[in-house]
Amino acid sequence: MAKRVGIEVSIALAEAVKLANVDVIPAYPITPQTHIVEHLSEVIANGEVDAEFVPVESEHAAMSCCCGSSAAGARTFTSSSSQGLLLMSEILFIPGPMRFPIVMAVVNRALSAPISIWNDHQDIMSQRDIGWIQTFADTGQEAFDLTLHAFRVAEDRRVSLPMIVNIDGFTLSHVVEAVELLSQEEVDQYLPPFKPRYRLDPRKPITMGPVGIPEVYSEAKVAHNEALKASRRVILQGWKEFADLFGRQYNPIETYRSEDAEVLLVTMGSISETAMTAIDTMRDKGQKAGLVKIRLWRPFPGPEFRKAAGKAKILAVVDRCLPPGAICGPVGAELRSLFYKVPGSPKIFNFIAGLGGRDVTVERFEEMVDKATAFAKKRPKELYEVIGVREK
Amino acid sequence: MANTDAIIGWKTITFGCHVMEPGSSVKFRTGDWRSQRPVIDKEKCIKCGICWIYCPDMAYIQTEDGFFEVNLEYCKGCGICAHECPKNAITIVPEEG
Numbered sequence: 303m304a305k306r307v308g309i310e311v312s313i314a315l316a317e318a319v320k321l322a323n324v325d326v327i328p329a330y331p332i333t334p335q336t337h338i339v340e341h342l343s344e345v346i347a348n349g350e351v352d353a354e355f356v357p358v359e360s361e362h363a364a365m366s367c368c369c370g371s372s373a374a375g376a377r378t379f380t381s382s383s384s385q386g387l388l389l390m391s392e393i394l395f396i397p398g399p400m401r402f403p404i405v406m407a408v409v410n411r412a413l414s415a416p417i418s419i420w421n422d423h424q425d426i427m428s429q430r431d432i433g434w435i436q437t438f439a440d441t442g443q444e445a446f447d448l449t450l451h452a453f454r455v456a457e458d459r460r461v462s463l464p465m466i467v468n469i470d471g472f473t474l475s476h477v478v479e480a481v482e483l484l485s486q487e488e489v490d491q492y493l494p495p496f497k498p499r500y501r502l503d504p505r506k507p508i509t510m511g512p513v514g515i516p517e518v519y520s521e522a523k524v525a526h527n528e529a530l531k532a533s534r535r536v537i538l539q540g541w542k543e544f545a546d547l548f549g550r551q552y553n554p555i556e557t558y559r560s561e562d563a564e565v566l567l568v569t570m571g572s573i574s575e576t577a578m579t580a581i582d583t584m585r586d587k588g589q590k591a592g593l594v595k596i597r598l599w600r601p602f603p604g605p606e607f608r609k610a611a612g613k614a615k616i617l618a619v620v621d622r623c624l625p626p627g628a629i630c631g632p633v634g635a636e637l638r639s640l641f642y643k644v645p646g647s648p649k650i651f652n653f654i655a656g657l658g659g660r661d662v663t664v665e666r667f668e669e670m671v672d673k674a675t676a677f678a679k680k681r682p683k684e685l686y687e688v689i690g691v692r693e694k
Numbered sequence: 695m696a697n698t699d700a701i702i703g704w705k706t707i708t709f710g711c712h713v714m715e716p717g718s719s720v721k722f723r724t725g726d727w728r729s730q731r732p733v734i735d736k737e738k739c740i741k742c743g744i745c746w747i748y749c750p751d752m753a754y755i756q757t758e759d760g761f762f763e764v765n766l767e768y769c770k771g772c773g774i775c776a777h778e779c780p781k782n783a784i785t786i787v788p789e790e791g
Binding site for chain 2: 399400401402462499500507508509510511512514517518520521522524525528
C-alpha cells in the first residue's frame with residue numbers, strides 16, 4: 303500500500319527511480335540536483351536496488367554512458383542541472399534520434415554568468431530542441447508520479463524516446479512535502495520491465511549510430527520528429543492508467559479557475575502553486591483571472607492549450623528565461639506561434655520573472671495580470687517585460 | 695551526389711537509423727573516391743605485412759606467393775601503407791582521368 307510521508311522532494315524523486323527498479327545510473331553531482339543521485343548511490347550501495355552506479359568524470363561522460371547502457375537494454379536514469387546539463391549538451395541530441403529511452407530529472411537552475419545556483423528555467427530552455435519528451439512538475443507528489451510516468455512512456459515500444467522530468471531547483475527540489483509514495487507492488491503494476499525493440503547484443507550484431515549521408519539525414523530527422531509528436535498518445539494513456547490505478551489524473555495542460563476568466567496567467571513549474579494563490583486573491587477582489595499550467599512542454603500540446611485558453615481575451619505568459627536579443631521568451635514565442643492568425647485568439651503578453659532565484663510573489667502575479675489588462679488597451683512597445691527589475 | 699529517389703523515406707527508414715545487417719560496410723565501396731593509388735615494387739618488398747597491418751580499410755590481401763596486393767574497390771588512396779613501408783617499396787601515384 304502507498305504511504306504518505308513527509309519527505310524532501312529530491313529524495314521522493316530518487317525513491318521513484320528506485321521503485322522503477324533502475325539498472326544503470328551514470329551521474330555527476332551538481333547543485334541543486336545532488337541529493338537525487340546521492341540518495342540513489344546510497345540505496346545502490348546498501349543493496350536496496352540491484353543497479354550499477356557509474357561515478358563518471360563529467361556530465362558529458364554521464365550522458366555518453368547513459369546512451370551506451372540504454373543501447374545495451376538497461377533501464378537508465380540520470381539527473382543534472384544548469385552548467386552540468388550544458389556540459390551534456392553535445393550528447394543530449396543523440397538519444398532522441400537513436401531512440402534510447404533514458405529518463406533524466408533536470409533540477410532547473412540559472413546559468414552563469416553571473417554565477418547562480420538558484421532556480422529559473424534557462425538551463426532547460428537552452429536545451430529545448432534536444433528532441434526529448436519534457437514534462438514539468440509543480441509539487442513533490444508530481445515529481446514522484448511524473449518520474450514513474452517517464453519510465454513508462456519513454457520505454458513504451460511505440461515511443462522509445464528519452465524523457466525529462468523538470469523540477470525547480472531548491473523551491474521544489476529541497477523542500478519537504480507530504481508525498482504519497484507508492485509501494486513496490488503498485489509500481490510493478492504500472493511499470494512493466496524494460497524490453498527494448500533493439501539492443502546491442504553480440505549474438506545478434508547491429509550498428510547503432512551510423513553516418514547519415516545527405517541522402518538519408520532529412521528522413522532520419524523527420525522520423526525522429528514524427529515519433530516525438532506521436533508519443534502524445536502514449537503520454538496521455540500513461541497518465542490515464544496512472545489515474546485508474548492511483549487516483550491522480552495528470553493532463554498536458556492543467557487549468558485553475560479558468561472557466562469564465564478574461565485574463566489567464568500561463569505558468570510552468572512550481573511557481574504555479576503561488577500563481578493559484580494569486581488567482582484566489584484576485585477572484586476574491588472580483589477580478590476574472592484564471593490560470594493555465596503547462597505540464598507537457600515537448601511535444602507541445604497545441605490543441606489542449608487552445609482548448610484550455612477557452613474564450614479568455616488576454617494571456618499573461620510567464621517565462622523563467624530571458625533569451626537575449628529575442629522577440630520574447632520561449633513560452634511566449636511558442637504561444638504566439640500557436641495563436642498566430644487564429645480567429646478570436648487572445649492577446650498575448652509575456653513576462654520574464656523569477657530569474658536566478660528571484661521570488662515570484664502573489665503580488666507579482668497580480669501585477670502581471672494588471673499590466674496585461676492595461677497592455678490590451680494600449681499596446682506596449684516590447685512584446686515582453688522583465689517583471690520587478692530595478693532600473694536604479 | 696547520388697540519385698536519392700530510390701532511397702528509403704522517413705516512414706520506412708530503420709528504427710533509430712540502425713543498420714540491422716552486420717558487416718554491411720563491405721557493400722560500401724570506399725575505393726570510389728580514391729584520387730591516388732599505391733603501386734608495390736616487388737623487388738623491394740620483404741613480405742613483412744606492415745602495409746596489411748596498417749591499412750585502415752583492410753584493403754590489403756596476401757597472395758599465395760607471400761606478397762601483398764591491394765583491393766582497389768576499398769583502397770581510398772590514403773597513403774598510410776607507403777608511409778609505413780620499411781623498405782619504401784610502395785609508391786603513391788595519381789589516378790588517371
